[in-house]
Amino acid sequence: MAKAGDDYQEIVGAIARFLDPGTSVNVGQWIEGPDGKRDMDVEVRGTLNGAPCFVLIECKDWADPVGIGVIDALDSKRRDLYADRAIIYSNSGFTAPALRKAARVGIETASALKAGDNRIKPMIQRELIAKRLSVDSMRATLYPFSQETFEIEDDWQISQLLYNDLPAFNWIGELSLRLIQEYEDARKIIFRCTFPPTSVWTYKGQRLCIAGIELVFECSKKWVSQRVQVDVTLGVYDHRHRSVVVPDQQGYILGWIDGEAWVEVDSRWDEEELPLGGFELYLTLLNPIHPIPDTAIPGIEQVILEQQIEVE
Numbered sequence: 457m458a459k460a461g462d463d464y465q466e467i468v469g470a471i472a473r474f475l476d477p478g479t480s481v482n483v484g485q486w487i488e489g490p491d492g493k494r495d496m497d498v499e500v501r502g503t504l505n506g507a508p509c510f511v512l513i514e515c516k517d518w519a520d521p522v523g524i525g526v527i528d529a530l531d532s533k534r535r536d537l538y539a540d541r542a543i544i545y546s547n548s549g550f551t552a553p554a555l556r557k558a559a560r561v562g563i564e565t566a567s568a569l570k571a572g573d574n575r576i577k578p579m580i581q582r583e584l585i586a587k588r589l590s591v592d593s594m595r596a597t598l599y600p601f602s603q604e605t606f607e608i609e610d611d612w613q614i615s616q617l618l619y620n621d622l623p624a625f626n627w628i629g630e631l632s633l634r635l636i637q638e639y640e641d642a643r644k645i646i647f648r649c650t651f652p653p654t655s656v657w658t659y660k661g662q663r664l665c666i667a668g669i670e671l672v673f674e675c676s677k678k679w680v681s682q683r684v685q686v687d688v689t690l691g692v693y694d695h696r697h698r699s700v701v702v703p704d705q706q707g708y709i710l711g712w713i714d715g716e717a718w719v720e721v722d723s724r725w726d727e728e729e730l731p732l733g734g735f736e737l738y739l740t741l742l743n744p745i746h747p748i749p750d751t752a753i754p755g756i757e758q759v760i761l762e763q764q765i766e767v768e
Contacts, residue, residue, distance in 0.1 A: 585680070590742075625745070627756040654760050
């Protein structure tokens with residue numbers, strides 16, 4: 457007859473099989489101890505460095521967090537059964553004293569993860585830290601050929617400058633994207649270039665002979681963060697290391713990232729060396745000059761004669 461917690465044991469057993477495919481995994485078994493038969497929620501047996509290895513796993517599908525008394529009981533049971541490792545899986549987390557005691561005596565603390573399964577209670581969130589590179593403002597200056605002038609208003613709009621009937625603004629947007637990635641620490645990027653007299657420029661229907669252009673981009677680099685839910689198709693949350701473990705053939709699921717929820721922070725990426733098999737997410741948010749929608753990018757790059765870039 458099935459008892460409360462059997463479903464959770466089966467899920468934990470399935471995780472154990474994925475984590476250690478070469479081992480023997482048994483769920484709901486009994487073993488003879490010094491004081492009689494003892495139950496084992498999940499038993500994992502295999503080899504480690506050529507020697508037999510026995511992992512004892514307890515499963516607690518409770519409404520309340522697992523307390524220190526359960527850690528004490530498993531510590532005793534581990535010694536009685538000569539287990540090489542002991543793990544407690546809790547579907548409701550652990551109290552702080554339980555986590556401290558488990559870390560001190562070498563008992564692993566975990567929670568099963570199985571995306572889409574309403575029997576699994578933990579909802580794991582992680583803080584995403586992203587680098588945001590932005591163009592905060594831009595100004596453009598046009599230069600005529602020698603002895604020529606432009607008959608355009610002082611407050612002219614760069615968005616209305618066309619090259620071969622396409623908006624030069626879209627080329628500027630593409631250029632700004634490339635520059636903020638290449639010079640991410642710059643506060644100001646100055647781009648200058650020259651063109652041949654055969655280039656076809658127009659402004660409000662007026663033909664312009666543009667010899668060169670100077671673009672000044674005021675830029676910023678900031679760090680932002682938000683908390684995002686994560687899950688695994690079938691995996692583990694390691695409470696001691698506060699990390700998600702994804703077995704082979706299983707998927708890591710990153711929840712919805714809200715573009716409006718980023719908050720500026722002082723934190724930066726922690727680029728310490730990752731453990732074998734570990735992974736980290738590094739996000740860069742790019743906010744360049746945005747092009748005019750539904751219009752193509754003119755081929756200005758192909759007619760540039762010379763260019764110069766200065767950064768501050």
